Amino acid sequence: MKKKLIQDAELVSNYINGDEAALSVLVHRHKQKIYSFIYSKVYDRDITEDIFQDTFIKVIKTLKRGKYNEEGKFLPWVMRIAHNLVIDHFRKNNRMPKFDNSGEFSIFSVLKDSSLNAEKSIIKEQVESDVRRIIEELPEDQKNVLMMRIYQDMSFKEISERTGVSINTALGRMRYALINMRKVIEQNNIVLTN
Secondary structure: OOOOOOOHHHHHHHHHOOOHHHHHHHHHHHHHHHHHHHHHHHOOHHHHHHHHHHHHHHHHHHHHOOOOOOOOOHHHHHHHHHHHHHHHHHHHOOOOOOOOOOOOOOHHHHHHHHOOOHHHHHHHHHHHHHHHHHHHOOOHHHHHHHHHHHHOOOOHHHHHHHHOOOHHHHHHHHHHHHHHHHHHHHHOOOOOOO
16 A cells, blocks of 8 residues: 655644755655746746745745745645746846736646646657757857747847847848758757657
């Protein structure tokens, strides 16, 4: 018979009562979901790591101060903290993340993300990391336009204003970025399907 998992709420109260190991069980249990959620908004491993760390620093501070009162709702609570830190990150950088139409945080977007089965999510991660690697190889000006257009959802007018080049130049850079990516994909026989 399978050993019953200790509930989040119990781990939280164990941690509050001085059991440091309880927190690492919680972190380990939810790391993948929280990390994937943050990554799906920022598309950058380093920033994801930073926000993930900050999320748990905030969790620890709140628990230590005895301010936690989300009985049995640990994961949604941590997701809200992560969500707010993602928003803060984008505010600092003057751009907004991709949240479901309303701009409201929804636990459903998290559930959707995690409902990919393990194999699919491994493939999806591989494809994403291949794409990121290809993008990294682009010349700086093309890479910038591509990142602003695809990952920051900026219009070519906004890109033109941000980079100080004409809209036509921004469009040209985007076109060359895509042509160059296609070349790299063909040369390396990279399969981008999930």
